[in-house]
Amino acid sequence: MLYHISQGIKGLFKAKFSTVFAIIIIAISLIVISVFLLAIVNTQRLVDSIHERMELELFVDNAMDSVDVNRIRKELDQIEGLKDIRFISREEAAQYFQSQFDADIFDILDENPLPASFRIKLTREYRSSAKVSLIIDHLKRMDGVDDVIFRQDLLAILEKYMRVAFVFVIAVGGILAFGSIYLVSNTIKLIIFSRVEIINIMKLVGATKNFIRKPFIVEGLIQGIWGALLAILILITVLRLVSIEIPNLIVIYDEIYWIILGLGLIFGFLGSMLALTKFLKY
Amino acid sequence: MIRLYNTSFRYPTGEGVTGINLKISPGDFVYLIGPSGAGKSTLLKLIYVDIFPQSGHIVVDRFNSLKFKKRYIPYLRRKIGIIFQDFKLLNDRNVFENISFVLRVTGTKKSEIKKRVLRVLAEVGLSHKRNKMPHQLSGGEQQRVAIARALVNEPIILLADEPTGNLDPAAADDILKLLENINIKGTAILMATHSDRLVRGTRKKIVNIHNGKLTI
Numbered sequence: 001m002l003y004h005i006s007q008g009i010k011g012l013f014k015a016k017f018s019t020v021f022a023i024i025i026i027a028i029s030l031i032v033i034s035v036f037l038l039a040i041v042n043t044q045r046l047v048d049s050i051h052e053r054m055e056l057e058l059f060v061d062n063a064m065d066s067v068d069v070n071r072i073r074k075e076l077d078q079i080e081g082l083k084d085i086r087f088i089s090r091e092e093a094a095q096y097f098q099s100q101f102d103a104d105i106f107d108i109l110d111e112n113p114l115p116a117s118f119r120i121k122l123t124r125e126y127r128s129s130a131k132v133s134l135i136i137d138h139l140k141r142m143d144g145v146d147d148v149i150f151r152q153d154l155l156a157i158l159e160k161y162m163r164v165a166f167v168f169v170i171a172v173g174g175i176l177a178f179g180s181i182y183l184v185s186n187t188i189k190l191i192i193f194s195r196v197e198i199i200n201i202m203k204l205v206g207a208t209k210n211f212i213r214k215p216f217i218v219e220g221l222i223q224g225i226w227g228a229l230l231a232i233l234i235l236i237t238v239l240r241l242v243s244i245e246i247p248n249l250i251v252i253y254d255e256i257y258w259i260i261l262g263l264g265l266i267f268g269f270l271g272s273m274l275a276l277t278k279f280l281k282y
Numbered sequence: 283m284i285r286l287y288n289t290s291f292r293y294p295t296g297e298g299v300t301g302i303n304l305k306i307s308p309g310d311f312v313y314l315i316g317p318s319g320a321g322k323s324t325l326l327k328l329i330y331v332d333i334f335p336q337s338g339h340i341v342v343d344r345f346n347s348l349k350f351k352k353r354y355i356p357y358l359r360r361k362i363g364i365i366f367q368d369f370k371l372l373n374d375r376n377v378f379e380n381i382s383f384v385l386r387v388t389g390t391k392k393s394e395i396k397k398r399v400l401r402v403l404a405e406v407g408l409s410h411k412r413n414k415m416p417h418q419l420s421g422g423e424q425q426r427v428a429i430a431r432a433l434v435n436e437p438i439i440l441l442a443d444e445p446t447g448n449l450d451p452a453a454a455d456d457i458l459k460l461l462e463n464i465n466i467k468g469t470a471i472l473m474a475t476h477s478d479r480l481v482r483g484t485r486k487k488i489v490n491i492h493n494g495k496l497t498i
Contacts, residue, residue: 003386197370197372198372200370201370201371201372202383202387203355203356203359204330204359204364204370205359205360205384205387205431205435206356206357206358206359206360206384206387206388206435207356207387208356208387209356211387
């Protein structure tokens with residue numbers, strides 16, 4: 001193995017220009033992909049924050065007293081998928097009305113028609129249309145519940161766009177990944193092309209494909225690592241500049257750097273494997 | 283050891299060999315004589331499986347082209363030493379490394395590699411030039427390195443494709459003498475050449491090839 005590693009490193013130094021070129025190509029591909037990944041992650045973050053703000057409103061029948069309200073509260077606590085259950089009394093509802101419309105409800109009506117309610121958030125697993133429908137049905141059947149309101153249409157629109165976005169992500173991400181590997185493989189092919197003679201001589205003296213391949217794979221992996229490090233450096237610099245101009249626009253997760261490093265290794269490995277296929281045919 | 287049974291191979295251009303029957307036994311020295319384009323290189327390529335017979339079949343040691351798989355090629359080539367007119371040395375490695383890398387290919391131990399490379403270098407008379415780069419050697423010396431590289435794996439046969447084509451007559455005679463010595467020690471040799479001068483007066487087996495057909 002040491003022999004293959006030393007041959008791989010020697011190879012890199014022999015083809016300095018092509019190596020630097022390959023590293024730059026890998027870095028550019030990784031930057032494009034990571035910008036794409038960041039866009040996805042940040043869109044997901046936006047959707048999550050919309051989801052997080054969506055609340056169910058459960059209105060209590062005006063005929064119910066505080067004992068009933070407590071019972072409903074206990075029942076709600078038992079239901080899976082509900083969180084942050086907040087009780088709004090009739091008085092609080094009136095105050096809320098006043099703050100929203102800047103008018104006292106008692107000036108318009110003689111009595112407070114606003115029912116007491118519960119505002120309820122959904123846990124992450126229950127934020128799909130189908131599951132919300134089941135919960136709403138269940139809540140509506142509860143004794144003392146007048147009505148349950150939820151912006152189901154908004155959820156449906158979000159789901160629809162997320163589906164479209166998912167297909168888009170898979171398609172564009174796939175094209176970008178394949179394109180990058182193809183580009184990297186062609187660059188590595190250029191490097192290998194200058195060493196076709198060596199490969200042919202190796203074949204003549206009985207080297208197996210694996211033996212010929214190993215130093216080139218070491219080269220590919222080293223190029224992948226350097227390409228990834230370059231991409232990370234550029235990305236950190238650019239994101240820092242952007243966050244100075246527009247703070248909080250983009251949230252970066254540290255995982256992205258590991259993903260870039262992993263992709264760099266994969267690109268280097270697959271790139272050299274693909275590039276070698278042509279030259280290793282007997 | 284090596285047998286070709288009614289073997290044919292034609293390139294799309296029409297060149298190649300047809301209906302070759304040939305037997306080379308251990309210790310043989312066979313000259314393959316013919317003009318350029320007669321099919322000498324094609325015949326050698328068939329033996330080291332650079333090309334595959336279109337009809338007929340070939341047996342090289344325990345390998346039979348009828349039951350042959352491409353993955354056997356490296357193992358067959360380790361049984362065969364090959365030298366060419368243009369030497370085909372690795373110009374970025376010195377003499378020692380040019381030879382030792384053949385043994386690395388077969389996974390030979392480092393200590394064993396040193397021993398065997400030095401032994402084969404002594405055999406071709408280049409021990410003192412083991413650290414030189416190919417471009418620092420004369421044509422004859424470069425061909426000696428190529429011969430050493432071909433021999434280091436202790437092949438059953440040495441295939442020589444116009445080995446003296448790039449050399450002056452004196453260097454060519456030296457190489458021929460070296461090949462004869464190697465043959466005396468037991469390695470079979472099949473040498474393709476278009477030079478009648480080299481085989482004049484020889485008592486070795488001569489096979490003539492013309493338009494892809496053998497005339498013995």
